[in-house]
Structure formats: structure tokens, C-alpha cells
Amino acid sequence: MILAAFILGAPSVAGAQDLQDVNRLIKQGQHAQALDKLNAYLSGKPKDPLARFLKGVVLTEQGKTNEAINLFQALTEEYPELPEPYNNLAVLYASKGQYEKAKVSLEMAIQTHPSYATAHENLGDIYAKMASAAYDKALQLDKSNKSAETKLALVRDLFPANGKPAGSRGASAKVAPSPAVAPPVAAKETSKPAPPAVVANAPAVATPLPAAPAVAAPAVVPAAPTNTAVKTAAPAASDNDAVLAVVAAWAKAWSNRDVEAYLGFYVASYHPPRETHEAWKSSRRDRILAPKQISVEVLNPKVLSIDGNRAKVAFRQDYKSDRLATVSTKTLHLEKQGGAWRISQESSGK
Structure with missing residues (x-):
């Protein structure tokens, strides 16, 4: 499953630099130093959503799952229109085997942002995990059930023994590229590369119906x-x-x-x-x-x-x-x- 990152409105120049430093430390795997910087930053701005989100990412990387869950849960309550905290909450629930909770969180992410590809992808993983668990139970209840045994092997093919989904999406709970915290230009520079597309703004039109x-x-x-x-x-x-x-x-x-x-x-x-x-x-x-x-x-x-x-x-x-x-x-x-x-x-x- 994929751990998401998001971009909120740009903070102050000083704040942006601090959070850029945090992003750099996270990318370098220096999570303890990143957490120290975030705690210092949050001591002056305890409600800053981006800093809190980054802290949740660091706590996740450090294996402090319950603390990260509490943090992302608070963000979903305060910013229910953002899909990313719901997505990361789902990743953490799934890591604890709480697939039903993970499913609900991902459905909330999709409800707030219907075309959010990461949540759709993770939800597919959750359905496969839930199916695998159901077939496991079927085998426990009836060890002669060859049909369930076949289906179980098929479903688990999505999740090899190394814990990585089949294909090339990378390790479970992989952190997406660090969120940009600088002005809008930085946000564009850090976005994932898109399929070949284009660069000219279409002319604005005042009415929804084309006049041509x-x-x-x-x-x-x-x-x-x-x-x-x-x-x-x-x-x-x-x-x-x-x-x-x-x-x-x-x-x-x-x-x-x-x-x-x-x-x-x-x-x-x-x-x-x-x-x-x-x-x-x-x-x-x-x-x-x-x-x-x-x-x-x-x-x-x-x-x-x-x-x-x-x-x-x-x-x-x-x-x-x-x-x-x-x-x-x-x-x-x-x-x-x-x-x-x-x-x-x-x-x-x-």
C-alpha cells in the first residue's frame, strides 16, 4: 500500500524553509532529526496541518503506529475534505490487520476526492487482503475445501511472502515523494511526472455552452x-x-x-x-x-x-x-x- 503526501497552502518563508529541511531529513532516512525539528516547529505552531502530517509520516517510518494513527485521525476530523490523511490512516490500519477500518478510511478518501488514484489502488489491495483472510478462515473450518485453497493461493499472489504487492509499485507503506512546502512553483517541480502532455492554457470562456x-x-x-x-x-x-x-x-x-x-x-x-x-x-x-x-x-x-x-x-x-x-x-x-x-x-x- 502507498502512504500519501499532500500539499497545503504555502506557510511563511521561514516556516517553509524549516519544513523543507524536514523533507530533506526524511528523504535521507534521518527520522529522529526530522522529528526533533518538527516538534520544535510545532511548539510554536501546534495546529499547523502540514507539520502535523509530516510528523505522522515520520512516526510511521519509526514504527510508532498508534501515535501516527492518532495524528492522522485528528487531521481527518479537522480537514475532512483532504483525502491524504484518510489514505495514510488506512495504511496504518492495514498494517495492524484492521482491514475493515482501512476500507472505511479509503472509502472516505474516495468520497472526498473521487478520482484520487492512490486511494483506489490501496482499496483494491484491501479487498484482496480481506478475501485472503476470508479464505484462510474457510480453510480452518473445512480443511478439505480445495476450492478455497485454490482461491487463497490466487489472491495471495498479489502479496508475495516478501510483503510487496505483485508488480512494480514498491514496498508496503512506501512514502510518496515528499510534499512541497514552498511556493506554488515548488509544488509543480515535486509533482510526479505525468504522461506526455502539453503546455498552453486554453482560452477562457464565460459560458458553459460552446458558442462555436x-x-x-x-x-x-x-x-x-x-x-x-x-x-x-x-x-x-x-x-x-x-x-x-x-x-x-x-x-x-x-x-x-x-x-x-x-x-x-x-x-x-x-x-x-x-x-x-x-x-x-x-x-x-x-x-x-x-x-x-x-x-x-x-x-x-x-x-x-x-x-x-x-x-x-x-x-x-x-x-x-x-x-x-x-x-x-x-x-x-x-x-x-x-x-x-x-x-x-x-x-x-x-
Whole structure:
């Protein structure tokens, strides 16, 4: 399972330097020194969430699981909109074999941030662990149950004897790259590399509906095969512009904390995995209105494909608020409905 790191709003210059020093010590494995610095820092700023989060990471690395659990638990109560403390709480519960508690924590992380890839990945691990435990019990109750024995071996293949999940994700409870605590530029520099993508902001649009008239092109009028090919190729540029304009307007509505406009960019039936449309609307409303200010920049937008009434766009999303700052890779799937492009699916990763 993966231990997450997060980025909150930048502290003071002096505070940022102190926490950068802590990050350096953590990377060097000097956890005792890092803890000393954090305790000194927290003596003057006992409520600083980023310093407390880092302390939880250090305590985890030192094997002080119960202390780390108490710290991350407090952060989930004070900052329920952040998924990372829930994720790390789940990692610690799982290390104690408390898989049900871990599952609930990860579900909370996903509820606050439906496209949070780390939580989805860890939740898959938890389900496999729970299945393994269930098959273990089945074998204890009925040692002749060959079906359970086969399934148990299959599930445990995800977790070899060395404790590492199959594949190349690395050791259990691996600490993600240290969180940036400096100004926004540092946050961008420390984010995980994204799939090849792009670097130009799409033009802002004031309305959620694209105004480009060419999207309703009369290309469907029957014609000779050669002419049809010409007509279907012609709208590509305008469709491309219209899709990028919708993405820019979506980001602008989010930045303006205009909830109704923001929700209007999605198809009427939109909902993330394992969440109803109404629950998603409610959680998005809370996450948009909770911060006092938000800035969402679309960096490097690129239309990956347009196939009839479906389009796919990828970009780097630079999100900043008075509570949180993250840079992530985002992919949006859009559908054209009534001449307007609307988001039907989204995913993101660090």
C-alpha cells in the first residue's frame, strides 16, 4: 500500500524553509532529526496541518503506529475534505490487520476526492487482503475445501511472502515523494511526472455552452463518398476548439466557485464509480464552497481524440486554494449533447 503526501497552502518563508529541511531529513532516512525539528516547529505552531502530517509520516517510518494513527485521525476530523490523511490512516490500519477500518478510511478518501488514484489502488489491495483472510478462515473450518485453497493461493499472489504487492509499485507503506512546502512553483517541480502532455492554457470562456456554430455541421447530408470524407474532416478544427473552450470554461467556473455553472458542464447522469449522482453533486458543492478562494489552471490541454459525439482531453491541472495546492494530470471524456460538449467521465493522477 502507498502512504500519501499532500500539499497545503504555502506557510511563511521561514516556516517553509524549516519544513523543507524536514523533507530533506526524511528523504535521507534521518527520522529522529526530522522529528526533533518538527516538534520544535510545532511548539510554536501546534495546529499547523502540514507539520502535523509530516510528523505522522515520520512516526510511521519509526514504527510508532498508534501515535501516527492518532495524528492522522485528528487531521481527518479537522480537514475532512483532504483525502491524504484518510489514505495514510488506512495504511496504518492495514498494517495492524484492521482491514475493515482501512476500507472505511479509503472509502472516505474516495468520497472526498473521487478520482484520487492512490486511494483506489490501496482499496483494491484491501479487498484482496480481506478475501485472503476470508479464505484462510474457510480453510480452518473445512480443511478439505480445495476450492478455497485454490482461491487463497490466487489472491495471495498479489502479496508475495516478501510483503510487496505483485508488480512494480514498491514496498508496503512506501512514502510518496515528499510534499512541497514552498511556493506554488515548488509544488509543480515535486509533482510526479505525468504522461506526455502539453503546455498552453486554453482560452477562457464565460459560458458553459460552446458558442462555436460549426459544431453542428451539416456533414450528415448524404453525398458522394469523396465529398463525405471532405465534409467530415472539415469540422475537426472547430470541434477541437470547442472542446478546449469547454474545458477552459469549466476551470473558470470552478475558480469562480460558481457551483451551478460548474455542475452544468457535466452530463445530467454523471457520477463517479461507487457514488450516486446526487452524492457526487453534494460532495462537489462542499469542496467548491468550503475554501475562501480557488484557482484552477488548465496547463497543456490536448485533445487526444474526437470520434463523432465523443471527445477525450488530457492536461495538467494546477489547483490552488487557501487550504490546498496540488498539481495533477487530468483526463476528461466529453459527449456532445444538444450541440454542447459535456463531461461524461474524468480521471486524475499525480
